[in-house]
Amino acid sequence: MKVIEENAENSEYTRRVEAASGIRALLHRPCERGTEQYAIWITQLRRPVAMLNDADSRRFLETSRCVLEFYNTSLLMNDDCDTQDAMEYLTAQFRRLSESTGNSVADVDLFLQELFESKLRDAVCQKQANTNPKLILLEGKIRKVFSEKPESRAIVFVKTRDMAVCLERWMKRRPNLKVLKPGKIVGAGASSERGGMTKNQQVDAMQYFRDGDHKIMVATSVAEEGLDIRQCNLVIRYNYVTNEIAMVQARGRARAENSQFVTVASCNQGVAEKDEINIIREMMMHEAIRQLQEEMTTRLADYHQTIIKIQAEEKEKRDIELAMMNGRTLKEGEVVLRCRKCDAFACMSSDIRTVEKAHHVIIDPEFSDRRTEKYQPKHIKISGDMCQQGKLHCKECGLDWGIVAQHSGTTFPVIKIDSFTVVDEVGRRDAPKKWRNTNFPVEELSLEELLQYRRRALASGRDAE
Numbered sequence: 001m002k003v004i005e006e007n008a009e010n011s012e013y014t015r016r017v018e019a020a021s022g023i024r025a026l027l028h029r030p031c032e033r034g035t036e037q038y039a040i041w042i043t044q045l046r047r048p049v050a051m052l053n054d055a056d057s058r059r060f061l062e063t064s065r066c067v068l069e070f071y072n073t074s075l076l077m078n079d080d081c082d083t084q085d086a087m088e089y090l091t092a093q094f095r096r097l098s099e100s101t102g103n104s105v106a107d108v109d110l111f112l113q114e115l116f117e118s119k120l121r122d123a124v125c126q127k128q129a130n131t132n133p134k135l136i137l138l139e140g141k142i143r144k145v146f147s148e149k150p151e152s153r154a155i156v157f158v159k160t161r162d163m164a165v166c167l168e169r170w171m172k173r174r175p176n177l178k179v180l181k182p183g184k185i186v187g188a189g190a191s192s193e194r195g196g197m198t199k200n201q202q203v204d205a206m207q208y209f210r211d212g213d214h215k216i217m218v219a220t221s222v223a224e225e226g227l228d229i230r231q232c233n234l235v236i237r238y239n240y241v242t243n244e245i246a247m248v249q250a251r252g253r254a255r256a257e258n259s260q261f262v263t264v265a266s267c268n269q270g271v272a273e274k275d276e277i278n279i280i281r282e283m284m285m286h287e288a289i290r291q292l293q294e295e296m297t298t299r300l301a302d303y304h305q306t307i308i309k310i311q312a313e314e315k316e317k318r319d320i321e322l323a324m325m326n327g328r329t330l331k332e333g334e335v336v337l338r339c340r341k342c343d344a345f346a347c348m349s350s351d352i353r354t355v356e357k358a359h360h361v362i363i364d365p366e367f368s369d370r371r372t373e374k375y376q377p378k379h380i381k382i383s384g385d386m387c388q389q390g391k392l393h394c395k396e397c398g399l400d401w402g403i404v405a406q407h408s409g410t411t412f413p414v415i416k417i418d419s420f421t422v423v424d425e426v427g428r429r430d431a432p433k434k435w436r437n438t439n440f441p442v443e444e445l446s447l448e449e450l451l452q453y454r455r456r457a458l459a460s461g462r463d464a465e
Contacts, residue, residue, distance in 0.1 A: 003115060004115070005068065008065075009027045013060040014061065016054055016056075021052055023049070023061070026048055029041060039072055043069075046065065047348065049065060050423075051345040052345075053344055063097075079266065081167060081170060085166035085170055090116070134238070134265075141236065141262060145233070145260065146215070149233065151212070151231065152215065153209065153232040153233065154233075154234035154236065155234070155235050157238065159220070165184065167238070171218070177216070181216075183213075183216075183217050184197075184217065185205045187220060205217070210231075234260050237261075335348070335349045336348060336423045337415075337423075338421045339396065340420055345370065347364050351363060353443055355412070356386065359414050360414060361415075363453050365456050367413060370395050372392075373391070374390050385408060386406070386407050387405060389411060391403055402414045402415040402416045410450060410453060418433045
């Protein structure tokens with residue numbers, strides 16, 4: 001990782017765009033690799049790299065960024081999983097990256113691939129047979145519970161989908177755990193190649209768990225709510241702690257009598273400390289509920305009136321949101337939209353929302369710096385609540401990007417997809433002519449986002465109407 005970091009910071013591609021972008025300052029990494037802080041830094045690099053106008057520099061830095069993300073994730077996994085699984089994850093990521101480049105192989109691809117293969121040979125030669133101590137503790141706890149009660153059910157909660165895949169794989173290699181027929185349940189926000197599951201697969205996995213075809217499940221947070229398995233008597237949070245509410249939800253998965261709720265964590269990562277804080281917060285929460293219940297008994301009429309008012313307001317808000325939503329959910333695989341004529345950065349796919357299930361608006365406040373607007377004297381109603389006020393153009397080359405339109409008293413940029421090139425996380429480019437031909441999801445504009453956008457427009461001095 002050090003070699004890649006230094007190569008990225010000192011390369012000719014970085015020097016080429018430094019004056020215009022200031023990218024070098026952003027390439028200073030956190031002190032420690034294999035940490036959540038490093039992962040955040042890598043993620044935050046994506047947008048400034050995507051905004052670079054020099055195609056060669058953008059390709060070089062984005063590929064380097066992706067590979068550093070692979071290495072950091074494998075280090076995080078190695079801390080919790082078996083080294084073999086971390087190495088298999090890394091190998092799979094490099095294979096996927098190589099396949100995505102196809103015939104357009106750049107010097108940086110060859111350099112990173114050769115570097116990985118040389119380090120992989122060294123790692124294989126130096127690999128130790130020692131098992132991760134957390135895995136030994138985890139196996140011991142599971143074996144103890146099932147030896148006392150063979151018909152037990154156990155759920156092990158982990159932080160990421162990759163971690164769930166690796167832990168399930170490790171369990172299937174352990175003779176004492178393999179007999180429990182381990183399974184997993186993760187979110188539907190990724191393809192099966194990346195370890196994701198469809199809704200039907202999730203339902204099937206939970207039914208297998210209920211029937212005993214899987215006596216132990218490795219799960220992400222998707223299973224923290226709504227899961228009701230009465231035989232489940234062991235819940236383990238494996239190096240994964242969030243807040244007191246999630247802790248209560250996870251503990252609630254253990255339905256059987258004399259159930260156990262256990263946290264397995266490293267001593268130096270602060271997980272145990274967070275768990276203790278959550279316990280204290282839960283106690284404070286229960287005390288607050290007790291005091292509130294006591295107060296309600298003395299002021300019952302006032303509370304009933306207040307509750308009815310709040311319920312009416314929330315129902316009105318839900319009705320508005322329901323009318324605006326189209327049921328789509330954001331999935332993995334964010335892409336970049338670039339001007340089809342000059343290749344200037346326009347926006348990320350996460351900046352796009354739909355209005356009336358048809359019009360694609362941009363809610364990124366910085367989008368105003370990349371566009372020009374030409375207003376027309378007469379406004380034209382285009383559909384429903386949408387009224388065209390003018391035209392939208394690329395600030396760099398003047399390409400027609402779409403229109404400026406008013407919706408719910410607020411002015412939005414409305415883009416047309418045939419003015420943009422879509423670039424995915426590994427550099428593959430697409431030029432869709434219709435929105436239905438795109439392969440990324442777009443959410444409907446929510447009421448909260450509408451109000452937030454309007455407030456930002458007013459605060460920046462731009463007219464919201």
